[in-house]
Amino acid sequence: MSERDLESFERWLEPLIEKLSPGERRQLARQIARENRISQRERIKAQRNPDGSAYQPRSALRGQSGSIRRKAMFSKLRSARYLTMSAGPDAAVVRFMGRVASIARVHQLGLRDRVAPGGPTVRYPQRELLGFSRADRERIRDNLIDHLT
Template structure:
């Protein structure tokens, strides 16, 4: 995947160099917004970037309080614009989680260990890739670049 992005960057770099700074910022903002939208839809569909389903939640203990965890789709609130940010700075487009939510997202993205509560037990979470590039995302970025260059 990194090779595909590097190839896209190598292809786009000479084209982007011909644009003015304002046009590059506008293009970066458009790409970041489109990526945020596609990431949000993929997370809502509970899919990893490769198309596989998220690892399911662990089953709850039999004596657990009834209804303590609502069995809705995971990460519902993380997909809102408050937490999943799309920004453009200079020549870069950034889509990701920031602040305390970034720690939670990183734990699931890489399958790390974390505490449920401040003094609670440490739990190892299964890997669920919240952010990543799909083939459709790469195509969308390339098409956005071509459309922007065609309108200039």
């Protein structure tokens, strides 16, 4: 989702949300954050970017026995321990916590980082772990409409 799309979505939501009491906004934000965390977790599990494209596969990393690891990327990052949510009357937030937040940031933005402490520096391909897909925006809109009616 581009920043312009997100801004227009916010402009559409803002007047509707302002009509709610702080308690109702907190309840709505918590529901949206919970569903958004589930959506992000499932999308990460499917190895997909918000636009539906597949993550760029990792390069062939060889283990000690010489075999190529074929496990899915980010299996621990999507757990509730690291992918957390918080909600208040003014915001609903889904984010990564702890050390994994920096790992997620490197992949989200496609930055350079060390493979291991003291190891070589590598530019990681951009893999959008968090983001809004069209289905996410529609679900948020539907939740808001259901809450208002």
